[in-house]
Amino acid sequence: MRLWDTTPWQARCELSGHSGWITSLSFSPDGGTLASSCYDGAIRSWDVQAGQQLGALHSRSDRIYALACSPKGAILADGGMDNSIWIWDVQHGRALQVIRGFSFAVTALAFSPDGAVLVSGCHDGTLRLWDVPTGQCLRVLRVPGPYAGMDITGATGSLRHSGWRCGRWGRWKASRHK
Numbered sequence: 001m002r003l004w005d006t007t008p009w010q011a012r013c014e015l016s017g018h019s020g021w022i023t024s025l026s027f028s029p030d031g032g033t034l035a036s037s038c039y040d041g042a043i044r045s046w047d048v049q050a051g052q053q054l055g056a057l058h059s060r061s062d063r064i065y066a067l068a069c070s071p072k073g074a075i076l077a078d079g080g081m082d083n084s085i086w087i088w089d090v091q092h093g094r095a096l097q098v099i100r101g102f103s104f105a106v107t108a109l110a111f112s113p114d115g116a117v118l119v120s121g122c123h124d125g126t127l128r129l130w131d132v133p134t135g136q137c138l139r140v141l142r143v144p145g146p147y148a149g150m151d152i153t154g155a156t157g158s159l160r161h162s163g164w165r166c167g168r169w170g171r172w173k174a175s176r177h178k
Helices: none
Strands: 002-005 010-014 022-027 033-038 042-047 052-058 064-069 075-080 085-089 094-099 106-111 117-122 126-131 137-142 147-149 158-164 169-173
Touching: 033 064, 033 075, 042 064, 064 117, 075 106, 085 117
Parallel strands: 022 064, 064 106
Antiparallel strands: 002 010, 022 033, 033 042, 042 052, 064 075, 075 085, 085 094, 106 117, 117 126, 126 137, 147 158, 158 169
16 A cells, blocks of 8 residues: 655555555544555554554454544544444544444445444445444435445535445435434
């Protein structure tokens, strides 16, 4: 994996440590730390300026497909092939909770702007909105086909640009209220 300086488009450094394909990346809100996940089931954190590994988390033996860093940078969520979401305390490197019950792999994650809601996309064609403190499912939305990616934008927490593999786009309000 390489870090690039985007102004002259030159590689700054190479980050090594994973033993398989990199599957997801997520920057901390301040841009100083990068989290990466891999088919080896590990999540590694990197100091972007120094180009060095800060630590590693091992949440599962299966592949991790999605990472999301909370807006304040204190929580990291990962989702993967074992049909679960792990919620991590970044500072202490410990799992806060594991959300289970999916029928297929979790392939996309995004936090609302206030960090209170986590949205997951799954290969079963669902988007699920989760209350982060409790792990309770707030809402299930159905999409036509396996879900591939999402973005939550705006101060109100609108799930504005969401896309799935069938090539369609949708908009939903990502809030705690139904």
